[in-house]
Amino acid sequence: MLLPRFQLLQPKSIEQATELLGKHEAAARIMAGGTDVLPRMKYGLESPSYVIGLSNLPVFEPVDSDGFLLLDSLMSLTDVARSEIIRQNAFGLAEAAYAVGSYQIRNMGTLGGNLCLETRCMYYNQQHSYQFVEPCFKRNGDRCYFIPKGKQCWAVFVADTAPVLFSLDASVEVLSNGSPKRIPIDEFYTGNPLHPCTLSRQDLLVAVRIPINSGLRGTAFSKFTIRGGLEFAAINLAVVLDVQEDGSTCSNARITVGAVAATPIRLKKTESLLIGQKLSDDLFNDAGRTAADEIRPIPHHGFSASYLKACLRSLTRDALTSACSRIPRH
């Protein structure tokens, strides 16, 4: 399968990269690992005049800076999954990175690329001959083929690492026109499937910043797919559980579900059910039921809303159980 013609620009530093972005604006597309943007270009969904390849940029190791874990957005997902400092402080993030794509995709794909993933639907992200009939919303048209009576685009955001960062209360560092800016992760996503991230064409995602928690904490990520590998999530879920000194009373819970809308969604009702309670299997079962009642998933890729709700119930229970088992014991 052939790529369309473009000019390849390979900056050697972040400064050069932002300069090129400012110069070419909408005509340029950033390529980090290339595992999301190149298939789209091969399918003819995008044909930028310039591709800014970031593979020559230096990548810094994860560092603990002032109580925050700072990760380079160009870290490969394999490195995220294996990094000792990430596994110690945010195990759920390592688990999520390990759940992305395949061995090869994780070696190529980056953390930042996963956060800026394009939204997906069964129609748009494929090469269908009928895509050339009347364009859908995502191709600047006026119809949705996936939900035929839809008055808007119904694509969902399926990245695996994003829900974990929601649950960890992370933020991202962006270079906007060359000047740095920090965006909390929940403001990074717009909820609009046509433009899932708030980044403009001049912006470059450079780092992810995760607060380090010194208390008793367990994190977990779980994902449901049919094949069990190399698949975008039908639904995914990230849990962060903090407990009090007694080791069993929940002091704080943050639960985020992904792939059911154009942005990850916090399950605040389920969280408040857990806070102040003694952790137990019964409580986790109740939390699963509450979670399933709390949201209305967008049906996607052949999964109905009620099926996704049933998945959410068991994912919530399972993720809470494994997060609980990871809370350090005295």
Next chain:
Amino acid sequence: MKTIIELRINDELFELLVEPQTTLLEVLRDHLALTGTKEACGTGECGACTVLINEKPKLACLLLAAQCVNMKITTIEGLADDEGLTPVQQAFLEKGAVQCGFCTPGMVLTVTALLNECPNPTEHEIKKALEGNFCRCTGYNKIVEAIHEAAARLSTASPSGR
């Protein structure tokens, strides 16, 4: 605009004239006739085009040739030498892990990298490593058997792996 690049493939240097949009896969197959690397989906789903870039399995269909300068590229043609097949290749042959053979180059390279990183993989680790390599013939059982066999041989073999 075409540019001249130099690629190190299987320990040999090649000077090539490529377009920016030329993928590593096109260079290997069309420019250099290294047709052991296969193209099936072309979009990163099947793993047939797996090559090792600095010992890590990556997908040649989603790498631009111009990005691979100064990297060590290993294709299936670079594994066996005068002394014969590698233990992974030998195990695939003996255990019947090859049927039509289209996925085999990608499988062998992925497994070679896996056994480098993790000499004694569990069943789960093997399946997880192979999630991006599709085989439509064998049903994977023979392949998993071959990997166990290769791991066992490598752990008892001489340091050179043979």
